[in-house]
């Protein structure tokens with residue numbers, strides 16, 4: 001399948017290419033074959049006229065729990081410990097593989113319609129999420145989350161999934177100890193060793209709340225970040241979700257081990273966990289990606305909202321309107337997400353990169369006029385402006 005996008009504003013997110021007005025992008029198979037200003041030679045199966053439209057890299061949701069769409073609006077306006085232990089965990093105890101399949105399908109439909117082309121999931125019955133992802137054509141990074149006593153069973157499930165999805169271009173894996181408060185130190189060590197042996201990144205929750213932080217200091221005389229480091233987790237490429245409560249030396253630990261942060265500003269606001277020190281992380285050169293977290297703590301999987309929130313909250317929190325500029329926020333949702341998930345050919349519109357692309361319709365009153373296309377996308381665009389979503393060279397959503 002060959003597709004041509006022509007006469008379109010190409011937001012490459014590639015520092016060398018920038019924004020290309022009246023540009024073209026050609027896709028052959030699952031790769032981007034050309035990006036530029038002149039129309040490439042050759043026949044195309046499909047040509048999309050991009051007048052009044054922008055082409056952006058597919059958005060990457062670096063931290064979510066897709067099947068939690070079933071818990072959207074189930075428990076709101078509660079503190080995290082109460083929410084998790086009294087509402088979420090009891091509900092999840094009753095969920096079946098069929099429930100996870102349906103919840104994942106709802107999430108994937110929502111994500112594709114909002115320009116998300118790749119998500120990093122952490123949940124249970126993940127084979128069902130993988131099957132839903134393949135059926136709907138979205139890229140997924142899966143992990144059947146380890147907690148308490150579930151290690152052997154989860155390792156077996158991960159191995160079964162690796163076998164089942166070995167032929168798929170769309171599915172990769174991380175290994176996920178849930179958090180320091182749901183895993184023992186020995187379990188964290190086992191997870192670190194397993195990930196190392198099988199060359200898998202770690203995906204975990206880290207320093208989400210003040211309670212997690214102070215409990216860890218009381219029990220272990222260490223910060224959550226130092227505790228995870230001492231368990232050896234960061235010897236693997238790691239995606240750490242949240243990182244809200246961080247000391248300066250915690251940030252140094254993340255930097256030293258090249259840990260990627262999955263920033264979840266809306267979930268952190270809704271659960272009143274706080275605001276992660278993202279400007280500091282960015283200044284230090286820590287890779288910051290963006291996630292929605294589950295739909296029960298957000299309550300949507302809309303990455304356009306998340307990008308805008310990421311660009312806004314650090315301005316307000318730090319009384320600094322230059323904190324997290326629009327382009328930085330969009331990078332978090334594209335190239336930084338790709339890096340966090342271990343892709344070196346995703347997150348930019350560049351020759352040779354995977355063809356995960358989104359066409360945004362700019363011909364609408366709330367996007368008029370446009371002085372700076374990136375600013376318009378970050379501060380004014382809405383997920384409903386997404387007109388086409390392409391994953392791995394296939395158009396899987398049309399508005």
Ligand SMILES: [Zn+2]
Nearest residue numbers: 205241293294
């Ligand atoms: Zn989470």
